[in-house]
Amino acid sequence: MGAVLAQHTAWVNAARAITALRARRMLTPTRVGGLGIGSLGRVIRPAGTPRVKARRLRALTRWILERVDGRLDRMRTAPLGPLRADLLEIPGLGPETADAILLYAAGRPVFVADAYARRILARHRLIDPRAGYEEARHWLEAHLPSDPDLFNEFHALLVAVGKSHCRSRPRCEGCALRFDLRGRRPAP
Template identity: 40%
Template sequence: MDDQSVSRTLLTIYHQLMARYGPQYWWPAQEPFEIIVGAILTQSAAWGNVEKAIANLKSAKVLSPEALRHLTLPEVAGLIRPCGYYNAKSLKLKSLAHWLGEHHDDDLSKLFANNIDSLHQQLISVYGIGQETADSIILYAANKPVFVIDAYTRRIISRLGLAPDSNNYTAYQNLFMHNLPADAQLFNEYHALLVCLGKNVCRNHPLCHQCCLNSICYFGMKIA
């Protein structure tokens, strides 16, 4: 498939998902630091449990880098217990809080003033932040156009017959970023819509008869 065909197909997928599910209004948060914390807490966790953990941090008035630095690891772990892996994630949050203070004076505008590549490299240098989490922060907190790749996206794109030759994060990301306009709002909605489809229909055991992409899905057509 040539680049123009890939671009048309990706846009068709987006428009069909939007027609089916509508805007997703991601990321559900009140301010950028909450988005960053949520991006870490959502690792291997259901979003409903992440919301409970964030609510605990808000109730304790510690949803800021400075406040988190003053808590002990067990104190942070106790507050974020609902999201699972709370001991590991408490260390990640503490590492983030210390890094923001040491390198950016807790000023997210300084951090977000960096270009995408620099921002990505800085974020993945922080303990507990990998490629997907870093790109979630860049897209949803910094509002910069980078496409987030997660397990849902890989599964859906593979079933649609659009998987890149290489099965790595960058190859999947380039599929979108080289074939779509560099638009943060487009990437925001597109990723959120793919997550919606992956959670509700394109599961490990897919509900293909409910899928709005059935007519263009190689996997769906094979099992129909």
């Protein structure tokens, strides 16, 4: 649910919506899947665009109820390719959201190649600056051990570097990854 609530907003806003759902004991697929869009939207309003996210949350939770009988543990063992393809069929779920669900909720070895990751890889000349989400994801998965815990930590570290240093204008001075530039300037 956090993956949907965090779309186009800061995590702190998604976390407020999750807290509101939890306080009302609604943080289950059955409860969310059974709510009306208006009711659900009012609870998750802190995450922004409440009606859009309410529709997406309801579609996701109904998918969980139908596809894996409401059991997230089944997402840990289902064949990964078809599972990811099925998730991407849910309206409003793009690859970044689907992969966040697969990695963080299901513990599958899928890298969340978000904008922070792509920017850092491109500035270090590891991928083309025009590379899209899938190209970056494939590059990361091909160059790292296929380990969900490592992907989880690595992604969090890239986000931290992206927020602290690798912003739209890079602040390489003091950045932990500066050594990797080997004296060169970041790629534009």
